[in-house]
Amino acid sequence: MPARQPRPTRLLLLTALTAGLALGAPVRPAEAQNFLERLFGIKPERPPVPPQRIPEGGPAPGAPEEPGQPGSAAPEAARPAPVPRAPVVLKAPSEEGILNQDLQLNGTTGALKLERAGTGLTATVTLPGTKVSQPTETCSVKLGGGKPITLTAAGKPEGVPRYEAPAAECPLRLDVAEGGVMVTTVESGQTCTFSAADCATTPVGLWGPPAATLIPRAGEFDTARGVADKSVRDNYKLMTQRARREDVRPIVAEQAAFSADREQFCRSYAREGTHGFCHLRFTENRSLALATRLGANTAAPTTTVAAPRKPKPKPSVEGMNPDAFGGPEPE
Known part of the structure; x- marks a missing residue:
């Protein structure tokens, strides 16, 4: 087998090196290593790049600037919500919306019906209760x-029509709400006892x-609830701004107790967590009461409730529809 002949490039390089050595030219080690690497086709490794020193005057390029450093913009502080210049007035309810309607306490028991009698109103009331001798048994009393x-008409001391029945066996106060009546007792205490009826x-x-x-109507109530909640907050802010320094603390305490008062009043309404009717009416009446305390005319509303958004139709999914076969609906 014939011997392998060197490539022309390697032969020329070897001849040049030999000639250089014959002429006595100095050859540095680095040049010799470079020559040998080129002779035998060895790819030299790239020398390591020395780390670059980051100047102390600023952060590395692309790095987020820390607040407080020179040249960095300070984060914008959260601005407080603006205080309204005038009280927010919702649309006040009217007696006409509840006349001749069969209303029940918390939507479940008793009966209350308001009717027009001349220029005034009358009420037919059946109060639900429990027996005094047997608290586990129910009873009812017709006033x-x-x-x-x-x-008796008592005006609008808190922005909504108020009526009272002071001569009844159980003196009642009725504040009109949209679609209902908020009932409290005129005298102290919340319970009326009828000894003859043991109730x-x-x-x-x-x-x-x-x-x-x-x-x-749950969607409608939810939309209106957002507007009512905001009106209550705005009216409380305006009251705090207008009040004297010594009167601010009671207003703040009243505002803090508002949610608890509403929950206490509405917790017994049937299916309240599903529709939110009682929470909405309580909030609306509180907003009107605050607007009245601020000197606003509740007969001229300043805000309206937008119509609830219609839910978007669900996209059709190819395949079997379990509802089409009479399957049970999820609870």
């Missing part, structure tokens, strides 16, 4: 023997429609 009771009644609460008629 006035079941006949309509004449109500103790607690009429305090919202008398309104049953839950079955309210659930389809």
Whole structure:
């Protein structure tokens, strides 16, 4: 087998090196190593790049600037919500919306019906309760023997029409709400006891429609609730701004207790967590009461409730539809 002949490039390089050595030219080690690497085709490694020193005057390129460093913009502080210049007034309810309606305490028990009698109103009321001798048993009492009771108009001290029945066996105060009536007792205490009927009644609460008629309107109530909540916050802010320094603390305490008062008043309404009817009406009446305390005219509303958004239709999914075969609906 013939011997392998060197490539022309290697032969020329070897001849040049030999000639250089013959002429006595000095050859440095680095040049010799470079020559040998080129001779035998060895790819030299790249020398390591020395780390670059980052100047102390600023952060590395692309790095986020820390707040407080020279040249960095300070984060913008959260601005407080603006205080309204005038009270926010919602649309006040009217008696016309609840006349001749069958209302129940918390939408479940008792009966209350308001009717027009001349220029005034009458109320037919059946109060639910429990027996004094047997607290586990229920009972009911019809005020006035079941006949309509004449109500006395008490104006709008808290922005909504108020009526009272001071001569009834259980003196009641009725504040009109949209679609219902908020009932409290005129005298101290929330319970009226009828010894002859062996019955103790607690009429305090919202008398309104049953839950079955309210659930389809849950979306409408939710939209209106957002507007009512904001109006309450705005009116409280305005009250705090206008009040003297010594009067600010009671206003703040009242505002802090608002949510607890609402929950206490509405917790017994049937299916309240599903439709939110009682929470909405309580909030609306509180907003109107605050606007009245601020000197606003509740007959001229300054804000309206937008119509609830219609839910978007769900996209159709190819495949079997379990509802088409009469399957049980999820609870």
